[in-house]
Amino acid sequence: MKVDTQNIGPCKVKAIVKAEADETRPDYEDVMKSFMLHGRVPGFRQGKVPREIIKRDFHKEITEEVQGRLFRSLYRKAIEQEKIKMVSLRDVGDMLFSPETGMTFSMTLDVQPEFELPKYTKIPVTFEDSAVTEEQVDEHLDRLRKAFAKFEEAPVGHGVEAGDLVSIDFTGLIDGQPVKEVAPDAKAISEGTDFWIQVEEDRFLPEIVQAIKGMKAGEATEVKFKFDKEQPVVALRGKKAVYNVTIKTVRMRVLPKDEDLLTQVKIESMDKLREQTRVNLTESTQQAEKQRREQTVVDFLLKKTDFELPESQVSDEINTTLDRMMNEAHYRGLTREDLEKNREAIIENATASAKRQLRVRYVLGRIAEKEQISVTDDEVNQKIAELSVDFRMKPEQLRAQIEKNERMDTLRSQVRDEKTMRFLINEAKR
Numbered sequence: 001m002k003v004d005t006q007n008i009g010p011c012k013v014k015a016i017v018k019a020e021a022d023e024t025r026p027d028y029e030d031v032m033k034s035f036m037l038h039g040r041v042p043g044f045r046q047g048k049v050p051r052e053i054i055k056r057d058f059h060k061e062i063t064e065e066v067q068g069r070l071f072r073s074l075y076r077k078a079i080e081q082e083k084i085k086m087v088s089l090r091d092v093g094d095m096l097f098s099p100e101t102g103m104t105f106s107m108t109l110d111v112q113p114e115f116e117l118p119k120y121t122k123i124p125v126t127f128e129d130s131a132v133t134e135e136q137v138d139e140h141l142d143r144l145r146k147a148f149a150k151f152e153e154a155p156v157g158h159g160v161e162a163g164d165l166v167s168i169d170f171t172g173l174i175d176g177q178p179v180k181e182v183a184p185d186a187k188a189i190s191e192g193t194d195f196w197i198q199v200e201e202d203r204f205l206p207e208i209v210q211a212i213k214g215m216k217a218g219e220a221t222e223v224k225f226k227f228d229k230e231q232p233v234v235a236l237r238g239k240k241a242v243y244n245v246t247i248k249t250v251r252m253r254v255l256p257k258d259e260d261l262l263t264q265v266k267i268e269s270m271d272k273l274r275e276q277t278r279v280n281l282t283e284s285t286q287q288a289e290k291q292r293r294e295q296t297v298v299d300f301l302l303k304k305t306d307f308e309l310p311e312s313q314v315s316d317e318i319n320t321t322l323d324r325m326m327n328e329a330h331y332r333g334l335t336r337e338d339l340e341k342n343r344e345a346i347i348e349n350a351t352a353s354a355k356r357q358l359r360v361r362y363v364l365g366r367i368a369e370k371e372q373i374s375v376t377d378d379e380v381n382q383k384i385a386e387l388s389v390d391f392r393m394k395p396e397q398l399r400a401q402i403e404k405n406e407r408m409d410t411l412r413s414q415v416r417d418e419k420t421m422r423f424l425i426n427e428a429k430r
Contacts, residue, residue: 001017008108011308012111012310013108018104019074023102024070028066032055035061067097078107086109086111088312117305118304123428144265145261148261149163151251163200164251164253166250167250168208170208170244173241179236218246220245223243317354365417367420371420374416380411
């Protein structure tokens with residue numbers, strides 16, 4: 001078999017395969033035997049039809065069957081013979097077969113990128129202390145208390161305080177025009193009646209939140225400010241606004257006492273709650289520190305390495321990333337209309353994320369090859385056991401699902417990449 005290859009673009013190869021008649025004859029004869037045994041021709045008993053008549057009457061079917069069998073065999077042999085690192089088969093053409101001359105065809109393949117690895121040992125990484133302080137425990141417990149707080153009607157004359165729940169009427173104008181006319185996408189912050197907000201810095205419009213502090217139910221105020229350049233609604237960026245705000249109802253935030261808090265979280269004592277909080281914060285902090293170190297390594301490697309990616313792989317990864325983004329958006333309560341408005345930005349973000357993930361995988365894969373980092377069956381089993389806890393499944397059930405979806409190679413690659421990352425962190429310059 002002869003194979004001629006040529007690069008026809010980034011990560012794309014065209015291969016022309018030629019197999020001589022002596023190579024293709026066994027498959028041809030097998031197919032002929034099958035047709036001679038099962039072929040039906042009027043005037044002849046099945047299995048007794050002369051070879052030449054079978055060859056004449058079933059020429060098209062025989063040729064198609066032989067071509068299919070030969071292609072499935074020859075294309076894999078061609079890839080192995082030429083050591084082509086195929087990602088996907090994109091196209092097949094120019095297929096010709098005859099018993100006298102053999103088989104020829106061309107195929108277009110997406111292949112793995114070629115690139116030089118940067119120096120990947122002694123990557124500069126800072127190692128920060130992930131110990132949890134008592135102040136952090138106190139802050140977390142404070143947030144926990146606020147999460148279980150109740151809101152009670154404020155007494156007459158109570159001035160609005162941070163954390164209070166307040167009902168307001170408001171209308172916004174820009175150069176005398178309602179905000180909703182200037183920016184139709186900003187209806188939520190254009191006007192409202194009996195609109196409830198919690199008085200926190202990151203809730204609603206911060207200028208209004210700040211202005212109503214100290215006000216009492218029944219009072220009104222005018223709030224003037226300029227939308228900043230980071231305002232999500234583009235039409236409002238840099239615009240001067242005037243809002244008329246009236247306080248309707250004020251409810252005070254009442255934090256739970258220790259015994260009430262313990263009842264809510266179902267823990268026996270404050271000492272145990274503090275200890276559990278410390279354990280959870282430590283795990284969270286350690287995980288965040290691990291991710292920060294890994295991100296430092298990835299940023300360094302990608303900054304030093306740039307290469308084209310196979311089109312088909314990029315497309316598949318983009319679709320996977322989009323599916324994940326859509327699921328996350330649905331979980332956050334975004335509507336189809338919200339997604340459609342941000343369609344271009346979503347696709348742009350998905351494309352950038354997909355390409356980055358692919359580059360990371362290729363770089364880590366090449367480092368694993370060079371360092372001979374492999375994955376054992378026990379390590380795969382351990383990973384499945386860990387994932388089964390997250391998915392609330394038995395390990396054997398998860399394994400069966402992974403095998404059914406033909407994702408075992410993907411899982412093995414994931415475990416290899418995690419091992420490679422640990423190697424790079426251990427080799428990092430501290």
